[in-house]
Amino acid sequence: MPPLNTLSAAIAAAGLLTIAAPSIAQQSTELPEVTVTAQKRLQSSSKVPVALSVVDGDDLKSKGVATIANVTDLVPNVQIGMGNANGMEITIRGIGSADNTERGDPQTAFHIDGIYIGRPQGAGATFFDIERVEVLRGPQGTLYGRNANAGAINVISRKPGSKFEGAVSAEVGDWSALKLEGMVNVPVTQDFALRAVVSKQKHDGYSDTANATTGFSRDRDDQDNLSGRIQGLLRFSPTASLRVGIDSSSDKGAGLAMFDITSGVLPTTRTLNTEVEGKVDNDTSGVVAEFRYGLGAIDLVYLYGHRRDTRDEVNSLGAAPNVYALYSEAHKQDSHEVRLSSADSGALQWVLGAYTFKEVTRHIDLDVLLPAAFGGGRAIHFVQDPAVSKSTAIFGQATYALAPALRATLGLRSTHDEKSREGETRVGPADTPIGVVGNSAAGKWTSSTYRIGAEYDLSPAQMAYATVSTGYKAGGFNDGNGVVGDPNYNPNLYYKPETITSYEAGIKGRFLENKVQLGASAFFYDYADLQKSAAVNNSLVTLNAGKASVKGVELEGRAAIGAAGRVNFALGLLSAKYKQYTSPSGQSLSGQSLDRAPKATLTLGYTHNWDLSTGASLTAYAGVRYSTAYYLSDTGTPTQAPLFFAQPSFTKSDLTLTYSSADDRWSVQAFVKNIENKGQLASLFTNGGSSYATLTEPRTAGIRGSFKF
Numbered sequence: 001m002p003p004l005n006t007l008s009a010a011i012a013a014a015g016l017l018t019i020a021a022p023s024i025a026q027q028s029t030e031l032p033e034v035t036v037t038a039q040k041r042l043q044s045s046s047k048v049p050v051a052l053s054v055v056d057g058d059d060l061k062s063k064g065v066a067t068i069a070n071v072t073d074l075v076p077n078v079q080i081g082m083g084n085a086n087g088m089e090i091t092i093r094g095i096g097s098a099d100n101t102e103r104g105d106p107q108t109a110f111h112i113d114g115i116y117i118g119r120p121q122g123a124g125a126t127f128f129d130i131e132r133v134e135v136l137r138g139p140q141g142t143l144y145g146r147n148a149n150a151g152a153i154n155v156i157s158r159k160p161g162s163k164f165e166g167a168v169s170a171e172v173g174d175w176s177a178l179k180l181e182g183m184v185n186v187p188v189t190q191d192f193a194l195r196a197v198v199s200k201q202k203h204d205g206y207s208d209t210a211n212a213t214t215g216f217s218r219d220r221d222d223q224d225n226l227s228g229r230i231q232g233l234l235r236f237s238p239t240a241s242l243r244v245g246i247d248s249s250s251d252k253g254a255g256l257a258m259f260d261i262t263s264g265v266l267p268t269t270r271t272l273n274t275e276v277e278g279k280v281d282n283d284t285s286g287v288v289a290e291f292r293y294g295l296g297a298i299d300l301v302y303l304y305g306h307r308r309d310t311r312d313e314v315n316s317l318g319a320a321p322n323v324y325a326l327y328s329e330a331h332k333q334d335s336h337e338v339r340l341s342s343a344d345s346g347a348l349q350w351v352l353g354a355y356t357f358k359e360v361t362r363h364i365d366l367d368v369l370l371p372a373a374f375g376g377g378r379a380i381h382f383v384q385d386p387a388v389s390k391s392t393a394i395f396g397q398a399t400y401a402l403a404p405a406l407r408a409t410l411g412l413r414s415t416h417d418e419k420s421r422e423g424e425t426r427v428g429p430a431d432t433p434i435g436v437v438g439n440s441a442a443g444k445w446t447s448s449t450y451r452i453g454a455e456y457d458l459s460p461a462q463m464a465y466a467t468v469s470t471g472y473k474a475g476g477f478n479d480g481n482g483v484v485g486d487p488n489y490n491p492n493l494y495y496k497p498e499t500i501t502s503y504e505a506g507i508k509g510r511f512l513e514n515k516v517q518l519g520a521s522a523f524f525y526d527y528a529d530l531q532k533s534a535a536v537n538n539s540l541v542t543l544n545a546g547k548a549s550v551k552g553v554e555l556e557g558r559a560a561i562g563a564a565g566r567v568n569f570a571l572g573l574l575s576a577k578y579k580q581y582t583s584p585s586g587q588s589l590s591g592q593s594l595d596r597a598p599k600a601t602l603t604l605g606y607t608h609n610w611d612l613s614t615g616a617s618l619t620a621y622a623g624v625r626y627s628t629a630y631y632l633s634d635t636g637t638p639t640q641a642p643l644f645f646a647q648p649s650f651t652k653s654d655l656t657l658t659y660s661s662a663d664d665r666w667s668v669q670a671f672v673k674n675i676e677n678k679g680q681l682a683s684l685f686t687n688g689g690s691s692y693a694t695l696t697e698p699r700t701a702g703i704r705g706s707f708k709f
Contacts, residue, residue, distance in 0.1 A: 030514040031560055032058075038134050038154065039397075040143050040351050041341055046509050049409070049455045049465035051137040051521045051554060053078075053570070057158075060130055062607055062621050064656040064671040064704075066171075066179070068127050068155065069696075073625045073652065074603060075135050076554045076572030079596050081696055083683030086256060086280060086313065087120035092137050093523070094550055094576030094597030095150035098683060099533035099540045102329065102361040102387040103421060103476055109140065109148035112155045113245065115288050115305030116146055118333045118359045118389070126227060126247050126286075128199040129183055131158045137554070138523060139471030139502050141449035142411030145393050146357060149471040149500050159243065160193035160233040161185055166709045173702020177203035196230040206679075206698050207257035207270040209278070214320075216277040220257035221270075221697075226250045239294030248285040254278040258685060258692040260318040261645055266681070270698070275320040275371055284309035299343045308332040317685065317692045321371035323379065333359035350398040361387040364423070377429055382479075384423035384439070391417045391474070397451065404457075409467075411451035417474035418444050425479070425488060438488055441477040445497050448472075462509030471500040473531065478541055492584075495542050501526045518557035525550035532581075534635040534686065543635055546580035548594060564610065568623075570603040583635060583642045592644075598630040615662030624653040632684040634691060643691060647681040665708050672701040 034045045034054050045054045053075035055065060065071065068088070069080045079096070083089035087100030090108040097107045100120050110117045112126055133155055140148040164186060171179035180200040187193045205219025229247035236242070255278040259267040286307040293300045309331050316324035339353035364384035370377050397411035420442035453467035475497040480490025506521030527548040533540055556570040576597035581589040605623035612618060628649045636642040653676060658669040679695035686692070 031510070031517055031558060031566075034132070036132070036134050037156070038136055040339060040353075041349075046461075046517055046519075047463065049453060049463065049467065049506075050140075051504065051506065051519070051523070053135040053137075053556060055133045055135075057131055059568075060133075061669075062619055062656065062658060063605065063623060064621070064654060064669065064673065068133070068153075070673075071133055071135065071153075073623065073654065074568065074570065074605070076556055076570040076601055076603070077137060077552065077574055078135060081682040082256060082694060086282070086311075089120070089683060090150070090153065091596040092135075092150040093525075093552060093572075094574055094594040095525075096596055097531065097533050098595075099542055101540055102331070102364055102384065103419070103478075104533060104540065104542065105147045105389075105473060105476070107147065107150040107473070109144045109146055109152040110155075111144075111152065112286075113157055113288055114154075114290065114303050114337075115286070115307070116144075116335060116357065117307065118357070119309065119331055119361075126157070126229060126249060127155065128181055128227065129158050129195075129197040129229070131156045138504055139449075139469050139500050139525075141469060141471035142395055142397050142413045142451045143351070145355065145395060145413050145415055145449070146391055147473055149473050149498065157229065157231070157245075158195065160187075160195040160231050162187050162190075162193060167706060169704060169706035171702055171704040173203070173700060175203045175206065175700060177700065177702055179704075191235040192232065194230065194232050196228070198228040199226075201225045201227075203700075205254055205257070207272055207695075209254065209257060209272050209274050211271065211273070213273045214277070216254075216274075218254040218277060220254050220272065220274070220278055221695075222253040224252040241292050243288075243290045245288045246286070249283070251280060251282040251284070253280045255280045255313060255315055256694050258315075258317050258694055260690055261681075261693045262690045264645060266647075266693075267695070270679070270695070273319045274324075275316040275322050276314055276324045278316060279312070279314040281312040282309065294343060297342065297344050299341050301337075301339045301341070303335075303337045303339075305335045306333070317687055318690065321373035323371060323687065324369055326367040326369070327365070329361055329364045331359065331361045333357065347401040348398060349400075350396070352396040353394070355391075355393045355395070357389075357391040359389045379428070381426040382423070382439070383426070384421050387419075387421035387423075389417070389419050391415060399455075406457075407455045409451065409453040409455070411469075412448065413450075414446075414448045415472060415474075416444070416446045418442075419474065419476055421477075438481045438483065438486060439479060440481055441493060443475055443477060443494060445474045447497060447499070458507070458509070461514065462507065462511070464505070464507045466505040467502070469502045469504075471502070473498045476531075476542060492541075492543065495531060496529045496544050498527065498529045498531045498544070500528075516557065516559040518555070520553075520555045522553050523551065530578075530581075532635060534633065534684070541635060543584070545578055545589075546582070548576070548578050548581070550574070550576040550594070550597075552576075564608055566607040568603070568605045568607075570601075572601040574599060574601075584638045585636050585641045587636075587641055589642065592633075593631055595632050596630050598628040598649075600626075600628045602626045617660045619656075619658040619660070621656045621658075622653070623655075624651055626651045632681050632693070634684060634686045640689070643686065645681065645684060645691065645693065650678055650680060651676060652678070667706050669704040670702075671704065672699065673697075674699045 077093045079091045136152045140152045166184040169181045183197045185195045202224045205222035207220040209220045210216040227249040231245040289304045291302045313327045335357045337355045341351040366382040368380040393415040395413035399409040423439045449470045451469040455465045504523040508519035529544040530548045532545040533542040552574040558568045576594040603625045607621045610618045634643040654673045656671040660667040677699035682694045
């Protein structure tokens, strides 16, 4: 294996050669076109006037993308990882949320087959048999609306088809990794097809917590998932269809490892002598129904989604002795969306819709227990039943051709949100609590958002666009209540909605006879009342950070080098800072960078295919991602100043080598990810004056094999 600097230089040289030497690119084959549904209708990805990245099925396979977090390595200004409360945390252009509890909301709208996922704990469990992933950067306040201030991620699974087919795959690797997957697609009749998939994924923990000191049987940061999905597609006529899907997942393990970084120094090893072994025993399931009907010049779509999950967890912070917690809950959500849209190719293209969402979390039970060194026993018992969130919206967007090459877009959305919860906090032992304090709150918020844009075709294959758009995220509440004099009175009980105005301009399209695809954009955000969440003293606290500004430039694309080579590249330059923000302790944070907002990220990758004399093929991929330093922070308290922890700049490199048979029925892939074997800061939690962090994955390597029939 060549040294890392040699590998990086080779990839960089290949990328520069593709852009700087048209004579080479002109000898290559064309790039395949990728279609997306990012604007609720089928379009070429190069014709969508937003900052959009697409990772299609070929990319997922050749680049070894096995989890939704791996998408981070391929797109600019996006970070996806596991964080507090075992939930997925997504940050786009420096905008993200650390509150994964029942009262918090993400900043990025995450969808699976069109269904918005309210709770991030099970969002990545169904990442298998995937057709493509669409990542929209920037506020999507019109067509998506709910919690899409940072952007939206759409995971689209493969749908039932008209041909009988099946596939099985297996993966083994270090950390005792094992992944098994099976799929079968059956056309039951000419108009009815079924597709079923099952996936088993497991590996040992990356963090050494089962050692001689603890005597535990499992290490932290492990995985033991079993998931399945079945979909049916029924066509009533050429213009009418119904798709119904059911999925279920089980997630078990010892949970995340949290390392003490109070000193500001990142851990050099993953050894941790925790207070308890840790446990994750979570289940999630869902139902989706999509009805489509063509009414001539108008298309009708109705989309229903139901999801349900339960959590049963045991967690501890850092090394023993320390507090640990028992947590359980039951959650469900239901959503309905109905859309009418234009079906012809006339000068006016439009979509109108209505959306409702309701989630209810019951039996929320959190026990915080003292460490054995302090006698054990319960310190806090936090009970909520229920916590409810509702959202309704109506929306519309229209694009009109003012001239053959010029189009204008106007979008509007009106949203009403309601949140409430009932519960209490008991302090002290279970039998004789020192005090019982109320912990209930409710709130309502209404807002309207808009999108104004213009597009101009520079040529049949290239376009320029400019947009002004707004976003809104509902307010909420922290722990405590609003009763003055109550022991749990919180003067900062409620936090306000946040709003964003975004200005963006870009150019995208295909060049050199469809051999190079490029997208470039420049953006500026003006944030008001940005919601900043951080964990303080075993409780997540969200405050409004006054004003913030985000500005940057992005460049991404892919290019063909000859008939056998492909280059992908992504550059993100970012400045995301607070403009007006005073911490609870009175410290001004104006000019301080937002969390997870590196000033620059760069991704370069090269894929090469060799056609062998036997008819088989060999495909190699090498990719590297570079990131400058970024921060994770804690808001602090009235008596404690804010804390900032720096993740130094880093590179992360991956390699895959895939052999495919002549008939393309079977393949074998060897891979290594994170060659540098360095973990980065993923999330932050503060308790009792100490700060703890989770880390991204270390180096992993293995072999995958697949067979299609």
